[in-house]
Amino acid sequence: MKRALLLVPLAILALFVAAALWRLSSPPDPTIRSRLAGQPLPAFSLPAAVPGRPALDSAAFADGQPRLLNLFASWCVPCIAEAPMLLELERRGVTIEAIAVRDRPEDVARFLQRHGDPFRRIGLDTASKVQLSLGSAGVPESFVIDGRGIIRYQHVGVITAKDLPVLMAELEKAR
Amino acid sequence: MIRFALLFLLAAPALADSNLPPSPWADRQLPDARQESAALALMQDIRCLVCQGQSVADSDAEMAGDMRALIRERIAAGEQPAAVRTWLIERYGDWVSFDPPVKPLTWPLWAGPLLLLAAGGWLAARKLRRRR
Amino acid sequence: MIAEAGLAALYLAAALALMQLAVSLVPALAPQAAQVARPLALAQGLLTAAAFACLIVLFVRTDLSVALVAANSHSAKPLLYRFAGTWGNHEGSMLLWVTVLALSGALLAVASRGIPERMLGATLGAQAALALGFYAFLLLASNPFARLDPAPVEGQGLNPLLQDPGLAFHPPTLYLGYVGLSVAFSLAVGALITRDVGPVLARAMRPWVLGSWVFLTVGIAAGSYWAYYELGWGGWWFWDPVENASLMPWLAATALLHSVSVLAARGGLRTWTMMLAVVAFSMSMVGTFLVRSGILTSVHAFAVDPTRGGFILALLLIYVGGALALFAWRAPAVGEGARFALVSREGALVLNNLLLSVILAVVFLGTLYPLMVEAATGEKLSVGPPYFDAVVGPLALLLMLLLVVGPLLRWRRHEAPLTKWVAPSLLAGVATLAATIILAPDISLLSRLGLVLGVALVPASLMPLAGRSLRRTPLATWGMAIAHLGVAVSVIGMASDSAFSRERLAAARPGEQLAVGPWLVAFNSVTPVAGPNWTAIEAELAVTQGGSERVLKPQARTFTSPVTETSEVAIATAWNGQLYTVLGRQSGQRWQLRLWWKPFVTLIWLGAGLIALGGLVSLIGRGWTNRRTRRRLAEAEL
Numbered sequence: 001m002k003r004a005l006l007l008v009p010l011a012i013l014a015l016f017v018a019a020a021l022w023r024l025s026s027p028p029d030p031t032i033r034s035r036l037a038g039q040p041l042p043a044f045s046l047p048a049a050v051p052g053r054p055a056l057d058s059a060a061f062a063d064g065q066p067r068l069l070n071l072f073a074s075w076c077v078p079c080i081a082e083a084p085m086l087l088e089l090e091r092r093g094v095t096i097e098a099i100a101v102r103d104r105p106e107d108v109a110r111f112l113q114r115h116g117d118p119f120r121r122i123g124l125d126t127a128s129k130v131q132l133s134l135g136s137a138g139v140p141e142s143f144v145i146d147g148r149g150i151i152r153y154q155h156v157g158v159i160t161a162k163d164l165p166v167l168m169a170e171l172e173k174a175r
Numbered sequence: 176m177i178r179f180a181l182l183f184l185l186a187a188p189a190l191a192d193s194n195l196p197p198s199p200w201a202d203r204q205l206p207d208a209r210q211e212s213a214a215l216a217l218m219q220d221i222r223c224l225v226c227q228g229q230s231v232a233d234s235d236a237e238m239a240g241d242m243r244a245l246i247r248e249r250i251a252a253g254e255q256p257a258a259v260r261t262w263l264i265e266r267y268g269d270w271v272s273f274d275p276p277v278k279p280l281t282w283p284l285w286a287g288p289l290l291l292l293a294a295g296g297w298l299a300a301r302k303l304r305r306r307r
Numbered sequence: 308m309i310a311e312a313g314l315a316a317l318y319l320a321a322a323l324a325l326m327q328l329a330v331s332l333v334p335a336l337a338p339q340a341a342q343v344a345r346p347l348a349l350a351q352g353l354l355t356a357a358a359f360a361c362l363i364v365l366f367v368r369t370d371l372s373v374a375l376v377a378a379n380s381h382s383a384k385p386l387l388y389r390f391a392g393t394w395g396n397h398e399g400s401m402l403l404w405v406t407v408l409a410l411s412g413a414l415l416a417v418a419s420r421g422i423p424e425r426m427l428g429a430t431l432g433a434q435a436a437l438a439l440g441f442y443a444f445l446l447l448a449s450n451p452f453a454r455l456d457p458a459p460v461e462g463q464g465l466n467p468l469l470q471d472p473g474l475a476f477h478p479p480t481l482y483l484g485y486v487g488l489s490v491a492f493s494l495a496v497g498a499l500i501t502r503d504v505g506p507v508l509a510r511a512m513r514p515w516v517l518g519s520w521v522f523l524t525v526g527i528a529a530g531s532y533w534a535y536y537e538l539g540w541g542g543w544w545f546w547d548p549v550e551n552a553s554l555m556p557w558l559a560a561t562a563l564l565h566s567v568s569v570l571a572a573r574g575g576l577r578t579w580t581m582m583l584a585v586v587a588f589s590m591s592m593v594g595t596f597l598v599r600s601g602i603l604t605s606v607h608a609f610a611v612d613p614t615r616g617g618f619i620l621a622l623l624l625i626y627v628g629g630a631l632a633l634f635a636w637r638a639p640a641v642g643e644g645a646r647f648a649l650v651s652r653e654g655a656l657v658l659n660n661l662l663l664s665v666i667l668a669v670v671f672l673g674t675l676y677p678l679m680v681e682a683a684t685g686e687k688l689s690v691g692p693p694y695f696d697a698v699v700g701p702l703a704l705l706l707m708l709l710l711v712v713g714p715l716l717r718w719r720r721h722e723a724p725l726t727k728w729v730a731p732s733l734l735a736g737v738a739t740l741a742a743t744i745i746l747a748p749d750i751s752l753l754s755r756l757g758l759v760l761g762v763a764l765v766p767a768s769l770m771p772l773a774g775r776s777l778r779r780t781p782l783a784t785w786g787m788a789i790a791h792l793g794v795a796v797s798v799i800g801m802a803s804d805s806a807f808s809r810e811r812l813a814a815a816r817p818g819e820q821l822a823v824g825p826w827l828v829a830f831n832s833v834t835p836v837a838g839p840n841w842t843a844i845e846a847e848l849a850v851t852q853g854g855s856e857r858v859l860k861p862q863a864r865t866f867t868s869p870v871t872e873t874s875e876v877a878i879a880t881a882w883n884g885q886l887y888t889v890l891g892r893q894s895g896q897r898w899q900l901r902l903w904w905k906p907f908v909t910l911i912w913l914g915a916g917l918i919a920l921g922g923l924v925s926l927i928g929r930g931w932t933n934r935r936t937r938r939r940l941a942e943a944e945l
Contacts, residue, residue, distance in 0.1 A: 005298075006635040009582070013631060016593070017624050019675060022682040023602040024613050024620070032224055032687075035268050075193045102193035102237065127198040128241040135266030137224040138238070196894045202901075204812050215810070220693050228547060228606035230691075233540040273691025275676075280686060284676050288669050288698050295661045303649055 031156045034135030034143075041069075041149050042133040046123025049100040049108045056097055056123030062149035066174035067095040068167070069143040070119070071131060073103050074111035076139045078158045083115035085159040090118035094171060098122045101131050101139050142167070146174035192237055200247040201240030207251070214250040217259060218243050220273045230273065310373050310452040313361030317452075320354040320409060321442035323347050324435045331432025340428030345416040348431055351438065352413025359393075359406040362451055366393040372458035375399065375451050381464040383839060391475035392465050397599065397612070398451035400478060404595070405441045407486040412438060415490050415515075421933070422494075422511045423503060430490075430497030437489055440622040448618050467841065467866040467873060473533035481526030485556060485591040487519030491563065492588035495581045496630055499637040504577045509570035510933065512584065514926060516567055520560045521922035527553050528915035538606070539874040539889045541810070541903045543911060546695040548603035551674045552594035555667060559587035562663040565656050573718055575644030575653055579660065585634055589627040590667075596623055603678065648720040655713035662706045669698050700753045707760040707798065710791055711767040728770050736763030750806035757802030764795035782928025790921025797914025803884075803907040811904075814897040824904030825852050826879075826886050833890075833898060841866045843875070846890045846898065850879050861890040884908055 036042070041058050048055040061067065070086060072079040090096055098119040100108045108122065125131055134143065137156070144153035144167065153170040155163060205211040218232035225236040231243055242263075249259045263271050275281045327347040331340045365373050367389050369382040379396040380389060394400040412434040419427050445451070491512050498508045530553065535543040544550060563583040569576045597603055600616020647653040673690045680688050715728050739762040743755050768791035771784055811823040821828045829849040836845045843864040849856050859877035866873065879886040884906035891899030 002639065003635075006638050009586075009631045010628065010635060013589075013624070013627055015679070016675065017620065019679050019682050020596070020600070020602060020616075020620055023678055024600065024617055027613070028602075028604070030227060032267055032270060035264075035266055073193060102195050102241075104194060107194060126195065127244060128238060129245065132242065132245055133266070137267070197892070202812050202814065202891065202899050204810075220691070222689050222691070226606075228604050233538075233542070268687060270687040270689050273689050274693035275688055275690050280680060280684065281676075281688070284672065284690065284694070285698075287672055288665055288702070291665045291668050292661070292702075295665065299657050299661060300649075303647075303654075 032137040033156065034151070034154050036135050036151050037154060039151055041143075041145055041151055042130075044123075044130045044133065046099065046125055046130060049098075049103060049122040049124035050105055050112065051109075054121045056099065056121045058149070060097070060121070061145050062147070064147040065095060066144065066146045066152075066171050067097055067120075068171065069145055070096055070098045071101055071125075071134075071136055071139050071141045071143075072098060073101045073139045074107040075103070076101075079111075079140045080115055082140050082158045083118075085161065085164065086118040087116045088164065089159075089167065092168065094168075095120055099125050099130055101125050101128055144170045144174050197237065197240040198244035200244035200251075202243075203247075205247055205251050210250050211247075213256050214243075214247045217246050217250070217256045220260070221246070221263060222271050222273055224267070224271070309361050309364055309370070310454060313358040313365075314450070314452040316354045316358040316361070317442065317446060320351045320358070321439065321446065323351045323354070324409075324439045324442060327351065327435035328432055328439060331428050331435070337425060337428060341419075341424045341431060344428060344431040344435070345419075348409075348412045348416035348434070351435075352409045352411075355406045355409035359402055362399060362402055363390065363393050365452075366390065366399075369462060371460075371462055372454055372456070374453045374455040377455050377459050377462050379463065379465055381462040384465060384470070387472070387475060388465060388470050392469075394478050395465055395469045395474055397615070398445075398449045400482075401441070401445055401449050402451050403479065404482055404486055405438070405445055407482050408434075408438050408441060408489055411487055411490050411515075412493075415493075419511075421507065423501070423507065426494075426497045426501045426503050426508065428497075429500040430493045433493035433496040433500075434489065437493065437626060440626065444615075444618050444622065448615050464840070467864075467871050471533065471537060473529065473537065477526060477529045477533055480522050480529060481553060484519045484521075484523030484526055484560075485594070487515055487522060488556060488560060488588040488591050490515040491519070491584040492630065495584035496633060499581060499633050499641075502637065502640055504570075504581060504641045506571050506574050509567050509580065513564075513567050513571055514929060516560060516564050516584075516587075517922055517926045517929070520557070520564055521919045521926065523553075523557045523560060524915055524919040524922065527557055528912050528919070531915075532912050534607075536876055536878060539876045539901075541808075541887055541889075541901075541905070543804075543908070545606065546673075546692045547605050547607060548674050549598055549605040549607040551670050552597045555670055555674075556587055556590040556594060558663055558667040558670065559583060559590050562660045562667070563587050565659050565663075569653050569656050570644070573645045573647065573653060575647060576657070576660075577641045577644050578638045581634060581638070581641065583660075583664075585627070585630045586667075589623075589630070592619070592623045592627065596620055597674075603674070645719070647718070650716065650721050652713070652716045652718045652721070655709060655716050658709055659706065659713060662702055662709070666699055666702050666706075669702070670695070673698070696753065700757075703798075704753075704756050704760055707764055707794070710764055710794065711760075714768075714771045714787060714791065728773075729767070731766040731770075732763040735766055736760065739763070747806065754802045754806035757798050758806065761795050761799035761802060764798070765792065768792040768795055782931065783925045786921045786923070786925025786928055788921070789924055790918045793914045793917025793919075793921055795914070796910050796917055797912075800907050800910025800912075800914055804905050804911065807906045808908075809904040811900075811902040813900045813902070814894060815900050816897050821900065821902065823886070823902045824906070826902075826904055827851050828886075828888070828900075828902060830898075830900065836862070838864075844890065844893075846888075846900070848877070848888055848900075850886055850888075852881055852886075859886070859888050861888045863890045863892070880909060 041061055044058045046056045086096060096118050100122055103124060140158060142155040142159060143151050146152050152174045155167065205214060215232065219230045221231045221242060223229045223231050223234035223236055223239040225238050226234050231239040246259055250256065260272055269276055275284060277285055327344045330336055330343045365376050366380055369376060369380055369389060371377045375396060375398050380392050394403045416431060494508060494512045498504045531543045566576045566580045566583055570580045596616060596619045599611060599619055600613060601611025673694055676690050677688045680686055711732050712725060712729060715725055736759045739759045743758055768788055772780060772788050809824045811821060813821050815821060815830045817830055817832050819830050831847040831849055833844055833846050836843050841864045843862040845860050845862045848859040850859055857879050859879055861877040862875040864873045864875055874889050877888045885908050887903040887905060889901040891901060
């Protein structure tokens with residue numbers, strides 16, 4: 001009993017070293033993922049980000065067709081890098097809805113003009129409220145929403161060429 | 176030992192700032208002092224998503240401002256702080272709250288101190304008794 | 308040339324440390340080990356100090372052919388920051404760490420009268436083993452003297468947030484505390500090896516523990532005040548992993564300080580004191596590892612490097628593991644001390660140690676729990692101020708309660724009633740409780756109890772001095788009273804800050820008047836100003852608390868290289884607290900102002916100062932008494 005007690009400090013040290021070694025070998029991943037995967041899209045209704053385009057309403061999602069919901073912003077540099085990939089997805093027949101976060105209509109219009117416009121509808125989320133209700137921690141981020149309006153998959157950060165097959169597969173699964 | 180290289184933390188959100196001013200309630204106190212102090216207490220418990228070592232009360236990041244605005248608006252609308260916290264945890268996980276919830280995963284954290292106190296007290300008492 | 312000299316000195320010191328270790332490892336040499344090791348330890352200390360001096364010269368001269376200087380300094384910096392910049396980076400601060408380690412070893416070798424020779428030999432061997440590992444770390448993984456060829460035309464400059472007098476003061480004091488504990492560690496190892504744990508060891512260890520603890524207290528308080536005015540968030544303690552890393556050695560040292568006095572006075576708590584001596588320096592190493600490896604997310608970012616983190620982890624495993632294994636092996640052979648009753652000074656100190664150890668365990672657990680959970684389950688979790696406040700708060704209050712009666716108890720067994728002595732505290736506490744309930748019904752329970760116990764402790768802390776001839780009262784008793792009074796003062800400051808602080812956020816136009824607490828703040832103007840390497844917007848605030856008016860000038864600064872935005876707070880200190888002002892962003896014609904009225908917040912650091920002063924007085928008193936005792940013994944022998 002007493003002997004065992006004397007070994008407790010060594011056991012704590014071993015635990016500490018093990019945890020530290022684990023962290024040193026697998027550096028922390030700072031991305032914060034949304035917990036809403038598998039749950040219905042939160043209800044929202046956003047005004048159109050660009051005059052003349054349809055506004056974005058969460059009710060529009062449950063129409064039997066899977067789609068991509070892209071969060072972007074005209075002031076976000078990585079979003080520019082992502083633009084060609086979104087155009088490619090649109091070319092492959094994916095319906096992309098978008099939310100422009102903390103943006104102004106004139107800036108969004110300029111962004112679309114310069115970097116292409118693969119979006120069907122664009123909602124304007126001035127105070128990041130819808131972004132927060134989605135559990136999103138930044139831009140760009142994309143969600144795969146199935147035909148019943150359920151969130152199926154979240155992609156954090158820029159979509160690159162190697163993410164396309166994953167996204168296509170997720171969209172296919174959501175059908 | 177505490178040296179401040181906040182450089183990265185402050186500069187990173189500055190790079191990604193939008194052209195819009197902060198949300199109206201990001202830096203404005205609620206008129207009702209009771210509600211404001213409830214909101215402030217919650218803001219100090221909610222972790223900033225951008226500069227991850229800080230609470231949204233301390234952070235200068237734009238998103239932290241939006242989260243402060245969200246908290247103040249919901250509290251002003253009569254929502255309980257606990258409900259707002261739950262709403263955020265549902266979206267971002269336990270990570271977002273500096274106050275770890277009591278659940279099986281955190282039992283050691285909450286029970287540990289009591290067990291240690293009891294075990295230490297028992298050991299000391301036993302030793303005292305034996306030596307008498 | 309200077310850089311090479313510094314490097315050579317380090318290599319030489321490492322070689323001496325190796326010899327010092329070797330001497331203590333050969334059993335045949337054991338009786339003479341101390342005699343051989345003494346000059347080696349001294350030379351080692353001087354050589355490392357010389358190496359550190361070389362680095363200082365390189366930094367002050369801004370010798371850009373040295374990679375470290377080029378990466379962290381700039382010729383246009385003021386002299387103070389060129390000097391303090393020596394330890395404003397990883398390599399330089401590790402050299403400072405090693406210098407303190409070697410100098411401690413040298414001081415131990417010189418001022419070691421009263422320590423049995425065999426124990427001293429083993430102790431110096433342990434100290435050499437510690438030093439050797441850190442020399443290896445410095446020379447193999449973080450050479451501060453590496454050259455850069457070709458030398459750049461200009462250095463990259465020091466992080467603007469480090470360009471503060473706090474840098475000149477805070478790291479060196481904290482290191483003196485951290486590393487001073489290494490001697491207590493080595494003494495414990497030496498005593499366990501020679502199976503000689505007793506009052507003699509305790510008396511040798513006590514000044515080292517006291518001294519380190521004084522430096523740690525000062526270093527932590529200075530760091531807390533630095534964070535308070537530099538970060539601009541109005542807080543003075545954030546329970547951030549890096550802060551916790553500095554708190555853990557302090558908690559262990561505080562416990563050790565009290566248990567070592569039981570061992571010195573009564574010969575009790577032998578094994579436990581050895582355990583604490585090992586734990587205290589282990590916590591220093593854990594802190595260094597946590598901070599350098601960057602395995603935890605912190606607002607106080609360091610130059611972190613996983614490879615170097617791995618090196619420190621290996622050292623930690625060897626030293627802490629070795630010492631704990633030795634402890635487990637030898638502890639059963641360590642005798643029991645003198646007996647005592649539960650109600651006695653020893654009993655109170657045992658309770659003190661229990662509470663401090665549980666607090667230490669809580670800080671350790673809370674700091675590392677998210678890491679452990681993520682390693683085991685992949686879940687991300689945050690443990691922050693709400694947890695620490697809720698758990699450490701009540702434990703600290705229990706400790707305060709103990710502090711009211713503990714110092715009044717007699718050694719061995721206390722039987723006389725304490726009513727007379729405790730009455731003033733009881734009265735003060737009850738009065739405070741009544742006053743806060745009537746005047747401030749809304750404050751939190753923890754703050755209220757903090758105020759009550761803080762006020763009650765003021766008379767209680769002075770009680771050990773009551774009824775004695777003050778001139779004949781030993782300095783150590785004075786030191787204890789002052790330190791305990793410091794705890795009371797500090798806790799009152801903390802409770803007052805958390806209970807009565809008022810915050811005012813405003814988007815104000817120049818010309819507006821704002822009120823916060825008893826203060827009136829007139830927002831006069833904003834003007835652009837420029838410094839050597841920054842530009843800023845400066846607000847002029849005329850502030851008054853009824854009396855004379857003062858002008859505060861908070862700034863929103865933008866540093867040019869590298870581009871960094873910081874806020875320079877402006878603080879008005881009055882007898883009853885501080886007005887803390889921060890200038891934020893502009894929106895339209897308005898400026899964001901953040902104002903705090905923090906009643907009696909200054910008591911937090913004043914109390915910490917008293918705690919350190921108490922330690923210092925005690926240290927002087929012990930030194931003096933020891934000398935007198937030795938002189939008397941010498942006279943008696945004649």
